[in-house]
Amino acid sequence: MNWDLPTPFTIELSVGADDIDGLGHANNAVYVSWLERGAWRHSQHLGLDLVAYRRLDRAMAVVRHEIDYLAAAYEDDQLVLATWIVDWDQRLKMQRRFQLIRPSDGVTLLRAQTTFVCIELSTGKPKRMPAEFIEGYAPALQFA
Secondary structure: OOOOOOOOEEEEEEOOHHHEOOOOOEOHHHHHHHHHHHHHHHHHHOOOOHHHHHHHOEEEEEEEEEEEEOOOOOOOOEEEEEEEEEEEOOOOEEEEEEEEEEOOOOEEEEEEEEEEEEEEOOOOOEOOOOHHHHHHHHHHEOOO
């Protein structure tokens, strides 16, 4: 596939009937849920799952999504979502990029960027990343 950056973390997605809106294509809100799923699966792959988040009393919370919807997805489409960590201050903020491709025709349906901030789960307030986050996320950093 023609990815924007090398070595993406990818997940496969299937567009189901429940994803389709009144216009006959995947609803824009569904794409946001796919971004979240991709980010979570990548974090889990890096060893930072909900159990680790709760143990550390920290989480990466979304503060901004920037999404370019480039083409529509339709029921029964098989898609591949890629994500990369592209910017990270190792203190509070992290940015991920996403690209969604329909392999059957090679079309990029979406490009997005999400900004996350590390929060303390018990208070919901921004809090410095623990060492486990730095160790876990560091191998995935991709320079854009």
